Amino acid sequence: xxxxxxxxxxxxxxxxxxxxxQDYPARDLTFIVxxxxxxxxxxxxRQFASQMEKELGRSIAIQNKPGAAGTLGTSAxxxxxxxxxxxxxxxxxxxxxxxMTNKDLVFQSTSDYEPIAKLVSLPYVLVxxxxxxxxxxxxxxxxxxxxxxxxxxxxSGIRATNDLTMQQLNRAAGIRVRTIPFTGGGGEAxxxxxxxxxxxxxxxxxxxAGHAEAGSVRVLAVFQKGRYDLFPDATPTGxxxxxxxxxPIYYAIAPKGVPQAALDKLSAAARKVIDSAEYRKFxxxxxxxxxxxxxxxxxxxxxxxxxxxxxxLKFLEQK
Amino acid sequence: MGPIEGLLYGFGVALxxxxxxxxxxxxxxxxxxxxxxxxxxxxxxxxxxxxSYAFDPVTGLIMMAGIYYxxxxxxxxxxxxxxxxxxxxxxxxxxxxxxxxKKGRAGAVLALVAVGSFVGGTISVIxxxxxxxxxxxxxxxxxxxxxxxxxxxxxxxxxxxxxxxxAAGIFPMALGLMLSTIGQEAITAQNRFTFGIxxxxxxxxxxxxxxxxxxxxxxxxxxxxxxxxxxPVPVRLREMMPTGTEWRRxxxxxxxxxxxxxxxxxxxGPSAAMSSFASYRLEKAVSRYRDEIGHGAVEGxxxxxxxxxxxxxxxxxxxxxxxxxxxSVTALMLAAMMVHGIQPGPLLMQTNADVFWGVIASxxxxxxxxxxxxxxxxxxxxxxxxxxxxxxxPIIVVIAVIGSYGVGNSMVxxxxxxxxxxxxxxxxxxxxxxxxxxxxxxxxPLIEKHxxxxxxxxxxxxxxxxxxxxxxxIWAMVALVLAGSALAPLLRRRRG
Numbered sequence: 001x002x003x004x005x006x007x008x009x010x011x012x013x014x015x016x017x018x019x020x021x022q023d024y025p026a027r028d029l030t031f032i033v034x035x036x037x038x039x040x041x042x043x044x045x046r047q048f049a050s051q052m053e054k055e056l057g058r059s060i061a062i063q064n065k066p067g068a069a070g071t072l073g074t075s076a077x078x079x080x081x082x083x084x085x086x087x088x089x090x091x092x093x094x095x096x097x098x099x100m101t102n103k104d105l106v107f108q109s110t111s112d113y114e115p116i117a118k119l120v121s122l123p124y125v126l127v128x129x130x131x132x133x134x135x136x137x138x139x140x141x142x143x144x145x146x147x148x149x150x151x152x153x154x155x156s157g158i159r160a161t162n163d164l165t166m167q168q169l170n171r172a173a174g175i176r177v178r179t180i181p182f183t184g185g186g187g188e189a190x191x192x193x194x195x196x197x198x199x200x201x202x203x204x205x206x207x208x209a210g211h212a213e214a215g216s217v218r219v220l221a222v223f224q225k226g227r228y229d230l231f232p233d234a235t236p237t238g239x240x241x242x243x244x245x246x247x248p249i250y251y252a253i254a255p256k257g258v259p260q261a262a263l264d265k266l267s268a269a270a271r272k273v274i275d276s277a278e279y280r281k282f283x284x285x286x287x288x289x290x291x292x293x294x295x296x297x298x299x300x301x302x303x304x305x306x307x308x309x310x311x312x313l314k315f316l317e318q319k
Numbered sequence: 320m321g322p323i324e325g326l327l328y329g330f331g332v333a334l335x336x337x338x339x340x341x342x343x344x345x346x347x348x349x350x351x352x353x354x355x356x357x358x359x360x361x362x363x364x365x366x367x368x369x370x371s372y373a374f375d376p377v378t379g380l381i382m383m384a385g386i387y388y389x390x391x392x393x394x395x396x397x398x399x400x401x402x403x404x405x406x407x408x409x410x411x412x413x414x415x416x417x418x419x420x421k422k423g424r425a426g427a428v429l430a431l432v433a434v435g436s437f438v439g440g441t442i443s444v445i446x447x448x449x450x451x452x453x454x455x456x457x458x459x460x461x462x463x464x465x466x467x468x469x470x471x472x473x474x475x476x477x478x479x480x481x482x483x484x485x486a487a488g489i490f491p492m493a494l495g496l497m498l499s500t501i502g503q504e505a506i507t508a509q510n511r512f513t514f515g516i517x518x519x520x521x522x523x524x525x526x527x528x529x530x531x532x533x534x535x536x537x538x539x540x541x542x543x544x545x546x547x548x549x550x551p552v553p554v555r556l557r558e559m560m561p562t563g564t565e566w567r568r569x570x571x572x573x574x575x576x577x578x579x580x581x582x583x584x585x586x587x588g589p590s591a592a593m594s595s596f597a598s599y600r601l602e603k604a605v606s607r608y609r610d611e612i613g614h615g616a617v618e619g620x621x622x623x624x625x626x627x628x629x630x631x632x633x634x635x636x637x638x639x640x641x642x643x644x645x646x647s648v649t650a651l652m653l654a655a656m657m658v659h660g661i662q663p664g665p666l667l668m669q670t671n672a673d674v675f676w677g678v679i680a681s682x683x684x685x686x687x688x689x690x691x692x693x694x695x696x697x698x699x700x701x702x703x704x705x706x707x708x709x710x711x712x713p714i715i716v717v718i719a720v721i722g723s724y725g726v727g728n729s730m731v732x733x734x735x736x737x738x739x740x741x742x743x744x745x746x747x748x749x750x751x752x753x754x755x756x757x758x759x760x761x762x763x764p765l766i767e768k769h770x771x772x773x774x775x776x777x778x779x780x781x782x783x784x785x786x787x788x789x790x791x792x793i794w795a796m797v798a799l800v801l802a803g804s805a806l807a808p809l810l811r812r813r814r815g
Contacts, residue, residue, distance in 0.1 A: 037365040037651060043658045046369065062369070065728050067521030068503050072729075075517055104515050152776065158507040180775045183505040183768060187643035188587060194641075195459040197776060206657065210642040210664015285660055 024084055024262045028059040032080070032088030034073020036066035040206065040286075044250060045089050047282045048119055048273060055269035063088075069160070070094040071105055074253075078107045082255040084262030087116060092249040093161040096302065097309045101159065110306065114254045114263055115298035117270035120288035121249040123224035124165050125234060126153075127201040127208050127217050129193060137221040137235040140200070144175040153200040154189035155179045161248055162202040164312060165223050168244035169237065171315050193217065204248075205230040205287040223247055230287040246308070251298060267295050322448050329676030333684055338381050341374070342681050345382040346688040349389020354700070356397055356715060357530045357722020357736075359406030360390035360591075360631070361647045368651050376659035377674055380652055381681035384635070385688070387648050391591060391631045392436045392689055395624050396700050399428050403534035403715070407525055407592040410757045411480075411599040411623040413533060418615030425704070426559035429697045431569050431617060432624045433690055439577045439629035440686040446581055447636055448679050452668070454633070455640035458585050463773035464783055464790040466588070470765040472797035477596055477758050479804075480603070488755045491746060495759020498523050505768045506775075518731040525589075527723035527732040528739050528760055532753050534719050535740025538712050540747060559697060565617050568608060572622035575601055579622075580629025585636055587645035592761055594630040595623035604800070632682055639667060639675055 029052075033045045042064070049060040065073035074094050080086035090113075099108045107113060126137065134140040144151045155163040163179045170177055180198050182188040190208070193201040194216060201208075201217075209230060211217045222228040224245050225238030237244045252270060254263060273279055274292045283290045293301065332338065345367075352363035363386045371379030394405035399416030412432075419428045446454070461469075479488045501512045502522025513519040561569075576598045583594035602622040603612050612619040637645045642663030644650035656663050661671050668675045703711070723736040743753055777783035785791055 036647075037368050037654070039654070040657075042368075042654060043372075046372065063728060064365075067727060067729075068517070069508050072517065072521060102510070104510065104513075104517060106517070149778070157505070160508075178775075178778065180772065181506045182772060187641075187645075191459055191587070191641075191643060192462065195462055197462045210662050210666060213662070214665035216665060286657075 024259075024265055025056050025058045027085065028061065029056070029084075030080075030086045030088075031060050031062050032073050032077045032086065033062060033064050034066065034070040034076075034088070034090065034094065035064065037064050039066075040204070041089055041091075041250060043286070044120055044288075047279065048089075048252065048270075051273040051276065051279060052269055055272055056265075069098070069157070071098050071102065075106045077253060078113050078255050080255050082257035084254065084258045084266065087252055087254045087266065089119065090251050090253045091161070092251070092305060093164070093309075095251070095253075096306050097159075097164070097313070100309065100313055110299065110302045112256055114256060114258055115295045115302070116252040116254055116263070116267050117274060117295075118291055118293045118298055118301070119250040119252055119274070120283055120290055121247060122204060122286075122288050123222050123228055123245070123247040124162050124202050125205055125208055125219050125223070125228070125231060126166075126169075126221040127193065127203070127212075127219050128199065129196065130216055130218050132199065132218065134220060135218075137237070137240060140220055141173045141175055144173070144177050148176040149178055151177045151200065152180050152198040153177050153202050154182050154192040154198040155202050156189050157181045157183045159316075161246065164309075165244060165246040166202045167316060168246055168312060169223070169242055171312075172237075172242040172244045209287075228287070229284075246312075249305075263295070325672070325676045326448060326680060328672065329678075329680030330683075332377060332673050332677035333381060333680035338378050338677070338681065339684065341378045341382040342385045342684045343688045343692070345385020346389040346685050347692055349386035349391075350393035350396075350689070350693060350696070351389075352386065353390035353393020353405050354396045355718050355722060356403050356405050356534045357526055357719045358390075358725070359394060359408075359526060360387050361651075362526075362722065362725060363387075363390045364648050364651045368655060371655045372658050376656060376661055377677040379655050379659075380674065380678050381685075383648075383652050383655060384678060384681055385685045388436070388440055388628055388631050388682075388685060389689060391628050392433065392624075392693065395432050395436075395620075396429065397534075399432070399620065400425055400700060400704060401534075401715070402537045404529055407529050407589065407757055407761055408595050408627045409624075410529060410533070410592070410754055411595045412620050414599075414613060414754065415616050415619030418613075419617070419620065420704075422615055424565075424615075426697050426701050427561040427565055428617065428620055429700060430559065430694060431561050431565060431621050433693045433697070435569065435573050435576065435621045435625035436628040437686050437690040438573045439580055439625035439627075440632050440689070441683065442577045443581050443584070443629040443632035444679065444682040444686065447633055447639075447682070451636050451640040452665075454585055454636045455665075458587070458637050458641070458643075458645065460789060461586055462787070463769045463776060464785070464787045465793065466586075466769040467766065467773060467784055468790040468793035468797070469586070469593075470588075470762050470769060472793055473593065473596065474758065474762045474766065475797060476800050477600060477762075478755060480596065480600055480752075480754055480758065487751050491751050491753060491756035492759040494742075495756035496763040497759075498528070499760050499763030500767075505764065506771050516731070518729055521727060521729070521731075522764075523735055523739075523760065524723070524726055524729075524732040525760060526726050527736040529757055530719050530723060531736040531739030532743035532756065534715065535736060536743030536747060536753075538716060539740065539744040541708065541712065559701070561617075568617050569621045572598075572602055572606070572618045573625050575605070576622040576625030577629045580626035580631075581633045583626070584630035584633030585645075587637075588765055589761055590634055590646060591627040591630045594626040596758060596761075598622040598626035604803070635678065635682070638663070639678065641665060642667060 031049045035041045065076050074090045077088035099105050158181045192198045219231045219234040222234040352358045364383050394409040395412045398404040398409040398412040402417040404410045503520045579598045580594040583590040602618045606618045637643050638649040644653045723732045773783050
């Protein structure tokens with residue numbers, strides 16, 4: 001860049017900053033996804049961003065910043081320049097639970113960022129092999145009670161979200177199912193179940209549906225309140241009296257310090273997108289739930305879930 | 320649908336003008352991406368993923384498959400010509416490939432690799448087509464015990480893979496293993512050796528490390544040699560075709576490479592890289608010309624390069640027959656399917672026959688396209704060597720930096736590139752081998768992961784690792800190979 005160009009560029013940035021309140025967005029936006037392309041968060045982000053582009057009249061570039069279980073990309077959002085032009089996706093466990101165990105993270109409390117929208121949430125399911133002796137959630141729990149520490153469930157990492165979900169069930173049902181971490185993504189946790197190296201698997205409906213259809217696995221339970229359309233026969237843990245309903249929730253967030261006018265514009269646009277028929281259809285097709293919350297309501301949800309994670313961590317540290 | 324009807328149906332799908340164009344374009348773009356250091360198959364497929372959302376699903380998948388094996392092939396080009404592998408699967412190719420380039424055989428080797436990639440890819444497709452549902456079960460048989468045997472046993476066997484003294488191999492390998500422990504460990508995501516730098520928690524990026532160790536180090540060495548003496552003789556264009564002897568010597572490595580690659584492709588993990596390590600080791604053990612390997616033998620290039628393309632193809636098996644991706648590229652292809660509402664899983668063959676057979680047929684077409692595109696382009700690649708160095712080398716550095724940054728959008732990867740470039744340069748000056756360091760970097764995290772998974776499974780009982788017959792068989796093979804390589808010099812001495 002020549003010196004002249006550099007001056008012009010700096011002037012442009014400065015001008016776009018002062019003009020923010022009236023004409024936001026005056027240029028294109030960046031949407032950071034804290035996972036690599038190909039994860040389930042990628043289509044969610046692209047669906048959301050492409051509809052937001054129409055609402056805001058600006059392009060939105062998706063930037064994948066994977067690594068360290070979502071904390072790297074989330075840190076990148078939190079530390080980006082708070083001008084309203086960089087926002088991104090962040091999962092509940094990364095936002096709320098990760099800071100409890102990692103004091104190096106730049107976001108330590110929920111006041112370190114601004115929620116814009118609750119994008120989607122989805123439940124985990126408890127899956128066993130089709131030839132396993134347990135036909136219902138209750139049979140599985142009863143058997144687990146008889147032989148504590150014998151049954152094993154494959155998850156995608158110790159203290160990963162699906163591990164925490166299984167631990168919730170352990171605590172609620174007074175059982176001790178051991179969680180076995182199969183990291184590296186790529187469905188290795190499912191392969192461990194299919195290969196008979198573990199007795200159960202805790203994961204998403206999307207990773208299970210194909211195998212359930214083929215008749216190689218059986219879905220015993222869904223970790224939520226209320227029936228799951230993808231597996232209508234699975235017992236909802238919430239309805240069976242077990243307080244174990246943790247699942248991934250994806251939010252759109254902005255860094256702290258973004259001007260209120262920009263935040264308002266973003267969340268208004270986001271709420272329109274999330275209410276649209278197109279977005280609802282996308283969510284339903286993929287087994288996601290949608291709840292259109294205001295930023296204030298999301299903060300309430302943060303407080304509630306923060307307490308839940310704190311409790312769960314206490315339980316895990318006692319073990 | 321039987322294989323023959325299925326394939327005919329698949330060709331019907333894949334031979335539409337749009338899909339044919341996608342296969343050709345994919346192979347072409349893939350080759351380009353593979354040739355650029357720092358940009359490999361994963362980067363290429365990831366770049367095309369958002370575009371594929373706009374196509375119909377079969378077209379998108381065909382293009383991604385084209386890019387995948389195009390990049391797999393293209394990665395060998397710079398390894399052979401410049402001693403700069405584009406990614407870890409071409410590291411083995413450097414050793415003999417670059418020696419052959421120095422002997423003026425660059426064109427011939429590139430032609431052999433193109434044919435080897437075609438042979439490996441095509442035979443692998445036939446295997447995928449005929450046996451996909453059964454082969455998928457093979458991948459399921461492998462658990463932590465079996466993988467520990469493959470990865471830890473592999474480390475033992477491969478420690479002296481690139482010749483030299485014992486210390487010249489073991490020291491870089493230990494260095495590679497140590498570097499691989501940086502970052503969040505896989506099981507509980509605790510930070511190790513990150514010194515509070517958050518970006519380091521993702522660990523040492525393999526692509527940046529490989530391009531630094533080889534590419535940047537090679538450039539440093541070239542700059543030095545330019546100061547010290549005249550550059551090597553440029554390659555003459557008419558020496559493009561392999562000689563009869565070179566063809567004859569390549570036939571057996573083509574076959575062995577295909578088999579090794581096909582088997583590794585069915586397993587999770589960096590199967591293309593692992594298959595090229597294994598194939599190189601196999602050639603060193605069984606080839607009639609094993610004593611020449613390491614000093615510029617075609618076997619050391621054609622074996623691994625055939626293997627990594629065969630592995631790229633057979634890695635479609637777990638994806639198509641189970642709906643489970645075992646590697647980064649197939650994970651991206653899975654994402655492309657799911658965006659279009661295709662439910663991947665064991666029933667894909669029945670519920671989405673057009674996808675299953677369309678992809679299989681496109682693998683055939685893509686392999687032919689790759690051969691047809693690349694044989695004429697060899698002249699172009701070789702003539703890169705004639706570009707004046709003061710223009711060419713800075714361009715390579717720029718591309719390597721962009722490629723390293725692009726993998727994870729992280730500056731730390733660029734620092735790794737530069738730092739390991741210096742490390743690689745120093746190690747070479749001191750006569751250490753670089754390949755074992757890459758092997759340590761690749762296998763280290765796998766060994767730890769599978770060891771700990773196994774111990775979690777058995778609640779701390781180490782017997783779990785020798786209870787399975789498959790794991791025992793693998794360990795027995797490892798012991799045989801080790802004993803064989805220890806005894807071989809003794810036997811030879813007696814004979815001599």
